Amino acid sequence: MGDEARNASFSRFPRAGGLLLHPTSLPSRCGIGDFGPAAYQFVDFLARAGQQLWQLLPLGPTGFGDSPYAARSAFAGNPLLISPEILRDEGLIDSSELDALPPFREERVDYAAVAVLKDRMLRRAAARAATDGPPWLRDQLESFRSDQREWLDDFTLFMALRDQFDRNPWQRWPSGLRARDPRALEQARRSLADEVAYHRFAQFLFWRQWSALHQYAAERHVQIVGDLPIFVAHDSADVWANQELFHLDSAGNPTVVAGVPPDYFSSTGQRWGNPLYRWDRMAEDGFRWWIARFRMLLRTVDIVRIDHFRGFCACWEIPASESTAVNGRWVEVPGDAVFCALRDALGSLPIIVEDLGYITPDVVALRQRLGYPGMKVLQFAWDSGPTNPFLPHNFEPNCVVYTGTHDNDTTLGWFRSATPAERAHATQYMGVSGEDIAWDLIRLAFASVADLAIVPVQDVLSLDTDARMNFPGRAEGNWAWRLRHDQLRDEHADRLRHLSTTFGRVR
Numbered sequence: 001m002g003d004e005a006r007n008a009s010f011s012r013f014p015r016a017g018g019l020l021l022h023p024t025s026l027p028s029r030c031g032i033g034d035f036g037p038a039a040y041q042f043v044d045f046l047a048r049a050g051q052q053l054w055q056l057l058p059l060g061p062t063g064f065g066d067s068p069y070a071a072r073s074a075f076a077g078n079p080l081l082i083s084p085e086i087l088r089d090e091g092l093i094d095s096s097e098l099d100a101l102p103p104f105r106e107e108r109v110d111y112a113a114v115a116v117l118k119d120r121m122l123r124r125a126a127a128r129a130a131t132d133g134p135p136w137l138r139d140q141l142e143s144f145r146s147d148q149r150e151w152l153d154d155f156t157l158f159m160a161l162r163d164q165f166d167r168n169p170w171q172r173w174p175s176g177l178r179a180r181d182p183r184a185l186e187q188a189r190r191s192l193a194d195e196v197a198y199h200r201f202a203q204f205l206f207w208r209q210w211s212a213l214h215q216y217a218a219e220r221h222v223q224i225v226g227d228l229p230i231f232v233a234h235d236s237a238d239v240w241a242n243q244e245l246f247h248l249d250s251a252g253n254p255t256v257v258a259g260v261p262p263d264y265f266s267s268t269g270q271r272w273g274n275p276l277y278r279w280d281r282m283a284e285d286g287f288r289w290w291i292a293r294f295r296m297l298l299r300t301v302d303i304v305r306i307d308h309f310r311g312f313c314a315c316w317e318i319p320a321s322e323s324t325a326v327n328g329r330w331v332e333v334p335g336d337a338v339f340c341a342l343r344d345a346l347g348s349l350p351i352i353v354e355d356l357g358y359i360t361p362d363v364v365a366l367r368q369r370l371g372y373p374g375m376k377v378l379q380f381a382w383d384s385g386p387t388n389p390f391l392p393h394n395f396e397p398n399c400v401v402y403t404g405t406h407d408n409d410t411t412l413g414w415f416r417s418a419t420p421a422e423r424a425h426a427t428q429y430m431g432v433s434g435e436d437i438a439w440d441l442i443r444l445a446f447a448s449v450a451d452l453a454i455v456p457v458q459d460v461l462s463l464d465t466d467a468r469m470n471f472p473g474r475a476e477g478n479w480a481w482r483l484r485h486d487q488l489r490d491e492h493a494d495r496l497r498h499l500s501t502t503f504g505r506v507r
Contacts, residue, residue, distance in 0.1 A: 017505040018053020031104030035209040036083030047220040050497035055225035075151035077206035092125035158237035160195035169235040171252035226301030231274035259325040269325025309353035382422040392448040401450035413465030
């Protein structure tokens with residue numbers, strides 16, 4: 001069978017609707033959303049509202065700027081999402097520790113404060129598990145260690161070494177550890193055994209709690225849409241443990257980095273700084289690292305959204321010495337070969353691709369060969385005439401429509417800052433006044449021919465710019481918005497269910 005025939009075997013998703021909400025945005029007692037009671041209540045809300053999809057941002061341990069798109073690992077989970085309530089119920093912490101929690105702001109995550117508190121709590125849980133933990137806990141931990149050894153050993157040592165070296169990036173570590181000399185690694189594993197064990201235990205708790213929540217969602221016919229950033233952070237266990245797969249110099253520094261070229265929005269482009277892959281090396285072992293990455297994610301979620309899909313066709317390669325993205329070049333990527341290897345190893349893949357921004361015909365052709373649905377964002381539909389590809393009458397059914405994404409303003413915030421011409425185009429197209437613009441766009445999304453329609457929770461609540469999740473290009477102050485306990489109500493569920501029923505998105 002030829003490559004194109006194999007790639008074309010993807011079958012479309014059934015018509016459905018869903019909501020976008022990262023778990024950190026859930027209400028909780030500990031200053032950040034987690035996998036505790038509010039997460040289960042949100043799944044119940046989705047089921048009551050007739051929504052079959054819960055879309056998340058990446059679940060990895062966050063790095064620079066608290067961004068889930070700059071994780072310390074493409075395989076590990078974020079310990080900040082571990083629920084203290086579940087730890088209490090399993091006897092790993094005392095109720096008094098919950099009662100003694102300091103007050104946190106309901107509306108925003110204070111990542112620095114939360115990280116200190118969660119680390120202290122998880123260390124107490126690890127100590128109690130080691131001395132008084134029930135046998136089933138130890139057995140499950142050992143099983144987890146065995147099952148996840150492919151990534152877990154490197155990640156836990158990486159995190160222990162970061163702590164030892166004052167959280168300096170790995171290329172500043174002693175040369176033996178930086179270059180992964182086997183004797184240096186073995187000595188570090190012995191000397192840091194307790195720290196390695198702690199990070200292993202934290203990962204075990206994360207995956208145990210997430211697996212239970214994922215199962216609860218499945219029992220209520222809610223599928224999880226996960227997120228796969230195409231690039232990984234330089235200061236990550238992935239790059240440290242697989243240096244031969246990235247364009248690095250002898251000291252471990254990137255020689256070329258990722259970004260996007262200058263465009264209408266930025267005269268100097270965007271220099272992201274992620275190290276670029278050595279696709280030739282990856283091809284030599286049949287793209288083993290990518291297969292392992294997708295296999296892990298597909299154990300975690302039901303559907304994968306690939307961020308910056310165009311990077312599987314060509315990447316904007318910027319010399320690391322450049323301070324902007326101006327002097328870059330497009331470098332081809334063997335996307336067909338990557339996805340054929342994934343398909344051969346894992347079967348048909350439930351994938352959504354983010355195909356926004358600078359999209360050339362070769363990117364469209366790759367997506368069409370693969371058969372994966374792309375994204376349509378309704379906020380982008382109103383700045384030109386009737387041929388705008390984000391207008392619903394131009395949709396093909398095999399796509400996913402959003403009112404906005406985590407990178408957009410809320411719909412209310414967008415509408416208030418839009419030009420008079422854009423507001424007029426939107427209201428005339430929909431035949432509305434614009435007084436309830438968020439729900440106008442939600443209705444338009446659900447009514448469209450797009451197989452999947454996904455809406456940020458901020459739009460369900462008709463919130464303004466203050467509730468925005470991310471400002472692209474801004475280094476700090478993102479990813480902090482939180483939902484209050486009293487915000488999602490029965491009338492929101494009823495309204496969503498009515499739209500889903502009316503437009504055939506309830507099975």
